[in-house]
Amino acid sequence: MKNLNQIKDSDPRIIKTENNRKLYIDGQNRNFPVYSIPLNYLFYNDKNARIATFINKYKNENQLDDLDMSDVEAYNNIIENFIVDSNPEAIKKTKININENTQQIPGIILADGRIIDGNRRFTCLRQLERENPGKVYRFETVILDDGYENFGKQIKLLELQIQLGAEERIDYSPIDKLVDIYSSIVVDKLLTIEEYAHTTNIKLSKAKELLMEAQYLVDFLKFINRPEDYYYALVNKLDGPLADIVKILKKEKDEDRREQSKLVLFNNMLLRPDGDITRYIRFVGSILNNKKEGDAFLEEQLELVCKTYEKLNPENENPVVDKESSFINVSSDEELKKSARLSKEKFENRINLADKRQEPIDLIIKAKNTIEAIDASVIQQLGADEKDKLKVAVKDILEGVKPILEALDV
Structure with missing residues (x-):
């Protein structure tokens, strides 16, 4: 040169x-x-x-x-x-x-x-x-x-x-940005996260989120046996679901559960069971973070992760060829996709049903609190027309309570 x-x-x-x-x-x-x-x-x-x-x-x-x-x-x-x-x-x-x-x-x-x-x-x-x-x-x-x-x-x-x-x-494409921050800080060790944030004019917290997102990208590509295949991530527009995965896993304080949840999210990102994968990952994350149903959902989804892992890593003589063909087989496996989708839908319905069951209790408690907040001395100061309107409203409330009391055998 x-x-x-x-x-x-x-x-x-x-x-x-x-x-x-x-x-x-x-x-x-x-x-x-x-x-x-x-x-x-x-x-x-x-x-x-x-x-x-x-x-x-x-x-x-x-x-x-x-x-x-x-x-x-x-x-x-x-x-x-x-x-x-x-x-x-x-x-x-x-x-x-x-x-x-x-x-x-x-x-x-x-x-x-x-x-x-x-x-x-x-x-x-x-x-x-x-x-x-x-x-x-x-x-x-x-x-x-x-x-x-x-x-x-x-x-x-x-x-x-x-x-x-x-x-x-x-x-820059979002995936190229992730590759760049990961290479600059983790692989080549050219910069610190603080230097990267300062030079690119972004907040340090945002830079840390990007680096975490980049690390999950690297982890995901290893999970699907395509290490460093960033072009796959670019073509499949994985930046959206990866950003949501960062938000989902940040809520999980237990390290072991966070790692298990990560595998579940990766598995769903690979299988792409239904529609918009970013939206789908968001729903999966909301179930994982649900206090009542999250653990049962995690356990069921981990069984699917095991099935995916076994299909991604067949014990055959030519591992290079087998890994590529097994990836294609898994990513297009309709049975796995269906199982993942049905599992998600089942737990979504459970959570929705639980919310519906809780809804009448919440509304009654809210009504009770509203009535208790009424100052009776103010009612005495109302005019005749205002009192008539209030009487009608109270009678309507009493009539509305009757079917609830009947349902409760009260």
Whole structure:
């Protein structure tokens, strides 16, 4: 890789413009000059949080630990597809804007050419150059100081500040945000939760909720034998049910019961027994948290968890093939889906019936309290018409009480 800082003054293809871009780096604001650079000097940032799920999918499908960068053009072609797939409509709009008005916002790159900010703009310029043979397109960008490529924490902080902490935040998918916070804090250990919250301009409590949600995402993917398959979570829009799972489990103080409830919620999220899975998980959580019926429901649902686990983990000779096929079999198993749905409906009906039984008692007690609150001395001060109206109302009450007394054999 070229060091652009070392060659920018001697290479005529790297042109210093009259523009600057202000960046907040290392605790201070700095003005960086903007350079116009040939596209073939640059390459995508494979750590870009917006495309984390797509890269993860590509690595899993091709059994790779990292992307091959020996051929930068081939590498860029692969990443470009991910950038486009992450938001085709945004690419279309940005491309039209650049074609009509040129690039308006400078990017940010490392000295080796890695793009930290501006992957979408770079993509549009690459496409325009291919579509217009003979016409040369260039990327306008800031070049960070030498050495930043070796400081993962500083680069991550800068990326978060630009892409998540700005007033107009870039459109990361909710799952990509979860992958990013988990990778930054738990896997790569680049940041603390406090640093992440501060840099992205969110409350610490919200950052902790996101991290918890991310941890449950990781746990769920392990539960279904698809570890780190974040693309599955993206396609199936698991961010909604995961957010509800965080709220449900936060109410559970007993650690063992919380873990058991988590497995029940995961099982229902996998089976997707009925309709909107976010709404369904919410109902399952409300039953688990019910004081009278929660334990019985948990016990019945754990039996289904065991059945799912056995089907997800068959004892056969080819575990890789069997796990994939067993996942497909379980996720489409109509009997398991039906059992989960009927269990949920049964306990919902029990709770509703109990509420209906309690309802007349609550209403009678409320009526009694209302009558006791009446000041008899105020009645004596009422006019004749008002007293007549009150007499009618009292007689109606007495008539209304009769069928209740008869039902009670009183």
